[in-house]
Amino acid sequence: MNQPRSAVDRLLVDESGRSPRADARRNVERLVAAARIAVAEVGVGVSSHEIARRAGVGVGTFYRRVPSLEALLEAVLDEVLDEITQLADRALADPDPWHGLGEFAAGYVRLRAESCGISEALGGACPDGLAERLTGMRERIRQLVERAQVVGAMRVDVAWQDVAFLLAAAATGDHTLGLRADDRQWERNLGIILDGLRASEPLASVI
Incomplete structure (x- = not known):
């Protein structure tokens, strides 16, 4: 490569x-x-x-x-999307699909939380030249979710599209209801989301 x-x-x-x-x-x-x-x-x-x-x-x-x-903006956004793509590819190579999904989710949400522009670009506000990159990102998230579901690590009643929206939601705004988020709020959000996505029993023990 x-x-x-x-x-x-x-x-x-x-x-x-x-x-x-x-x-x-x-x-x-x-x-x-x-x-x-x-x-x-x-x-x-x-x-x-x-x-x-x-x-x-x-x-x-x-x-x-x-x-x-x-x-200039396209080159900068493309560089960051390369970083996210590499995160996803490493996660797909992880022999433990749930661990790989969690590692990717943490890196992905961190980048969204730290960069207003990356969050906007991943939300679709990006140059036309990057549209193909978003298609590749969707495909990688689908594969990560399906790998985790196949081994029974993740709930099968959740679609991969749901996971894409949940990861976006984890990168919270900086305030709500008069409360102000600290720099690590996204980690707590993501932890709760991953707990909710994890299967309650391993596949091998389900009859």
Whole structure:
């Protein structure tokens, strides 16, 4: 399997095959790092001016170094979706399907909880070029759920689509009913969800 390209490498593709100058690469690296933080804090509606400010460069440098704001955001979101895909693939390779599902769920919900932009993208607010990535994510969640059900580790009356919505719900908002969530609220939410999904008896003991 080929190693996924980083957001920086995606943005530095040169049809001539020449390597970019060192200063050009440094600027792109700064823009990618700033964009990832801005997307996490502000969401996919962040502006090029805001990203340039965070990166410590001018807007002119921004547009000299990246094709467009949309291309930068797509590269950053694609990089994070690569991380989620790798989480899912490791989980699918886990010999214990329930453990694999739990490990994936924890990583997936953590990323959703920590990044406003990733939560929006996984909810469908992403560039058209990433639609295929969401299709692949749905397929992996289906496989993870069905593996756990086949071995009797997970309730069979729950559809894989239900699990996708439950994992999204675990990445809670920061307040409700005048209560404010701490940074680990998502872990408690997920623990309760996984407890509810787990089968009450192993398959071998069910007659």
